[in-house]
Amino acid sequence: MMLQTDIAVIGAGPAGANAALAAARQGFSVMLLDEQPLPGGQVWRAKSTAILDAPATPEGDAGDRLRQSVKRSSVTYAGDARVWQIEPVEGAWQLHMLKGGRTAPLRARALVIATGAREFVQPVPGWTTPGVLGLAGATALFKQELALPGKRIIVSGTGPLVFYVAAEIRRLGGEVAAVVTPNSQGDWLRVLPAMLPRPDLLMRGARWIADLMASGVPIHWRHAVTRVEGGSRVRGVGFRKLAPDWSPIGTSQGLEGDSLCLGNGLIPAVEAAQLAGVALAYHPELGGWVPRHDEDGATDVPGVFICGDSAGIRGAAAAEIHGRLAGLCAAQHLGADTRKERKQLRPIHARAARFGTTMTALSIPRAGLAQLTTEETVICRCESLTRSAIAAEIAGGARSSNAVKSGLRAGMGACGGKFCQTTVARMIAAADGRAEADVPPPTPRPPLRPVPVSVLAGDFEYSDLPIPKPAPL
Amino acid sequence: MTRIYDIAVIGGGIMGCACALRVAEGGMLPIVLDQGDLGQGASGVNAGTLSLQIKRVRLMPYALKGHHEWARMGNAVGFHKTGGYTLAFTEHEAELLYERQRLKAEAGAPISFVSAQTLRKAEPGLTQKVVAASYCPEDGYANSSLTGQYYRRRLQDQSISYHERCPVTAVDHDSNGFTLATPIGPVRARRLLLAAGAWLRPVAALLGVDLPVRARVNTVSVTGRMPPLVSTVIGHATGLLTMKQKANGTVLVGGGWQGRGTPQAGRGQVTAETVVPNLALAQYALPGLGNARVLRSWTGFEANVPDFYPLAGALPGVENAFVLGCVRGGYTIGPYIGRLMGDFILSREPELPLFDPARNFDEEAT
Amino acid sequence: MRLVPDHSGRIRRSALVEFTFDDAPVKGHAGESLAVALIRAGHLHLRDAPEDGAPRGAFCCMGLCQECVIGIDGLAVESCREIVAPGLVVTSFRGRA
Known part of the structure; x- marks a missing residue:
């Protein structure tokens, strides 16, 4: 039997979950899908069932609030559901998802895409060595499993994420060998005014950095890891000073460690939007190729809405509001009048987005980094x-x-x-x-994630196969 | 002073490029223009099957020649002659197989029927449920992804001008020849070859000619790398399955299951409704495929006219304009028919007859 | 002096269970991700890259990069998305394409 819903939301991070909640409040049936067992997305990823008890964190609390909201709402949540195909069928959208070892179709009248982001890592020699993880990848281990990738960990990359990762390593009992970041202290000083509207985050970041300094963990500003030593596992890295354009200069220094967390900012995950037929536009300040959308998240494709980081890297705070906007927009598309509420939300989103894009700007690699x-x-x-x-x-x-x-x-x-x-x-x-x-990315192809042939085929009799008439002789 | 080319080729697929190479060999100065990249239309996204068992009877002489062309291109296009089996799973399919393959054998393809035992010995990974099977030692495959790279190199080697991402938006013509409006400015040529595949109809319309070209939207899928599962090219009595495992272990599954979309809209779309049974059929034939993960499915536009025979000859009503396309089995036959077309343009007698685009298309193929 | 407290002593995890990785016994907490259990046990090298045979292990940790793929019941699955369960038989993709 075909599942049906008014609105399907792909991705249950702050954007998608809030889109689902906003649309559900307008009286529509909403199905919220995510690859993870529970809502939260990457930023508020839920702890696994292996964690019985642990001290609270701001991310955990924010995620728990979101998960409670979804649970208490009329939104139907489907976890561990991987959407592998999106296609227009009879004026609606048909999604195909992999769940519980089977594939199932879902038909929706409107579609909200909130697929978030993935990491950009500038390749350096040895970055394929086991023990090298993405910076964002490392945070998935921290949040879900409260686990570390090693014992003595080198943290390298751009933007605020290096300091969050370093702080989490220390919170979880690991040793940070050093923080290596292409950003300079000057880069950070310049963005301080833009951070003032979020004193909470400013204070938290300041504490992370102060903690590293007080504990004698080296912070190598305006440096980058230029090679990973090891072979079958990380043993250490080489790192070098960078010029203002982030091209490597100076001699190579060495650091020992058993793992490396490495990342250079986020890229919107646009493949789902592309499959739905949404055209891309290039916005380097938003992380690169972004599905074309208006400020509320409406795309050029009727019935398809996009929000959060998959619409451009603006961060979690902006994603929450953007999600509500896109959810309301989808509701509007199905007949509700949400204009007033959206008008109120837009300035709030704009403020949050200004902060988020400031952080994005710190994370975006400068041209010289390509020389690594x-x-x-x-x-x-x-x-x-x-x-x-x-x-x-x-x-x-x-x-x-x-x-x-x-x-x-x-x-x-x-x-x-x-x-x-x-x-x-x-x-x-x-x-x-x-x-x-x-130079746009390659043509998008389904499936969005690898799908086993046996799962696609399911149980079938040969006579069930709708084999068309043979080709002309 | 603008250079005047002897011929402008619209469409840098296999046929356009092969023809350009031939006329250049004959002393002409060609230019190739493609709206996208060379060899990225049907030439570059088909399943790469080189099987005489799925060729049309009347096109068999062309397909046999085509196989030789691919063998000659060899490694550069990922050519592998593996032999191929075509399978029937029901009595009805067995009848179809006997009837069709016999006619193809009579047309010159070295196709024979094999026993279940022979098949099992050759391909132990195939299902035991095969009712009948035919074999052709000439069958194999090439890597269609390499088409663009291959022809780009060939054109460069012969110093033939080509322009990618260069759509022709208008064509003027007078007694001196043709002037094409393009993003790189006007391109002037004495002759014109339309080789735009599924886009032939809108391109011919630039000259006021209506070609009854339609497009099928063929689906192809590829899996991740697998241990050896099958060593030959596998087909189905109806023609609705092609499958081969590449040297790198990936398995390519095609067979002409239809996706959605039109060339005019720019792209075709895979639809679960057809890609799922396509892969189910593949798994039925090769049970070990069940453990493979599908990494990518895509579509390509295969152009045809109502009688499913090629357009290859003079464009009706426009002097010095030619058209080449709509060849069923166009990947296999493309390099050869492109050469024939080159000979025709050079005013030489082609080795095998071409297919007059001015013919009456009323008779639908059966 | 530290400004970020060490929480490692305050985390309670589920019971350890045993599974095998290429026939070697590995202990992990029931319900945690296979990738994490393997990393903790020192099994970082999960597969060899197909073309150059170079060692690879978990990288993106969110089910995208396919670097942490391992074999369970004949299927290739992402170890960062699989859950530790007692008796699980896990095979690496080391030493084969």
């Missing part, structure tokens, strides 16, 4: 393709993401290009003297 990727560095992890192989393909005339993907398989592997396409596109743009905005 040496000729022999693997860029496409799935297919083990090095920078020199990709450069040769581009030099041979492949001047689009699709062309490099076809000729070389960069983006054809298991991750679907999620961790190489930004680097590849930048290489094409640089080689061809074009703007990054002129």
